[in-house]
Amino acid sequence: MGKRTPLYDMHVAQKAKIVDFGGWDMPINYGSQIEEHHQVRNDAGMFDVSHMTVVDLKGEGTRDFLRYLLANDVARLKDKGKALYSCMLNEQGGVIDDLIVYFLQDDFYRMVVNAATTEKDLAWIEKQAANFKLTVTVRDDLAMIAVQGPNARAKAHQALGDLAAQVEDLGVFFMREVDGMAVARTGYTGEDGYEIMLPAKQASTFWSQLLEAGVKPCGLGARDTLRLEAGMNLYGADMDETVTPLESALNWTVAWEPTERDFIGRQALESQRQQGIKHKLVGLVLQDKGVLRNHQKVVVDGLEAGEITSGSYAPTLEKSIAFARVTANIGTQCKVEVRNKLLNAVVVKPPFARNGKACL
């Protein structure tokens, strides 16, 4: 038996198919992964993401620490509640994890990190924090529910009842604390919606209220196809400690300015940027029939040119799509070795689909 979130019994009651997900017993689907995918693109679905780890950083040294720890710059966060996506790098520029950091107070930031990387992340953070004045608290008392889709906010407001008025004007990528809950207008699907952190004891009740408001439960299977279509990387598949953000289509998350800011991995990234990258992460759309899968080989002119890092069938596009790490000089066409056959694919720049529609 793996670890269980406060919503585990709800998933079982809703006939979820439970699988092991990095040591957690999580719902992969509640029947049809494809229907759940469409539910989020077209209406509103919810995901239990309580397995992810919420880390609170408090103290006068927090801001300086995060400016050292993260490749993106928390000094960009001017407004309270605003969120920032960033990689946390090692000295070689390799990605230890990707995360979201929220600016809550001058001396209080909150990070949400991946479940599978939690232990190494915390060890790294503790080690790097030694010379800064702050405390690090893991908030395992919190559950987290992502409500996503074009109608997600309206339905979440219904479930929130009287509290809805306090979040209705919340801007994209902002968080606000409401009656012991933290409501954030963020997500991992390419759709509008909220990620809501709340005390574990309240999770089942709120989940039921969302159900009553017409939000359908969706498993981690749909979450994966939604994020892939939306062009969002998955840690452990699309990047890890052996590659840098520059090789992972995450250049936009590296804050090069101000140049005097010294963050972990900066030197390695600077030299890689000067020399030019040999590999990059791109999107692929399969033209022939079949399904792209992780680790399939990308071939150009008969030579191996890279590997798929995330591949799947994309329900919104009704085609197979992938991310692949390929030689930086790749053109617009390639082949992928699928079950001993070479199939044709086009090279594209993600996202593939967002806000209910294909965007290719």
Add this chain to the structure above:
Amino acid sequence: MSNVPQELRYTKSHEWVKREDDGTLTVGITDHAQHLLGDLVFVEVPDEGSDFADGDDCAVIESVKAASDVYMPVAGEIIAGNEALAETPEVINQDPYGDGWIFKLKPADDGAYDGLMDADAYIEMVAEEED
């Protein structure tokens, strides 16, 4: 428990086999198997006229997240593949024992069918796998 029709025979790799009046065999995957795989999105059926040995992988079915082989239940020659599945693979999820059939074969040995598991044996095997 998923649907396991009494009149069919079964394999360890979760194919069902139906003997038609003319002695040919129709093959698909069981309700249990389609449920384990989840939403199917791609099916590749074998070419008509190809010969396979017992246990050869002869068709491919892919769900959103994984690819699986379909195996020859007995040795024989493929006499038809369900080409309609190329456009509508979800039919296997919806009707695994009917329109979701995958291929038809002419067995090399007419007696081979009798060596396949009956419904009760298959139900028992699935129950053991789930333990």
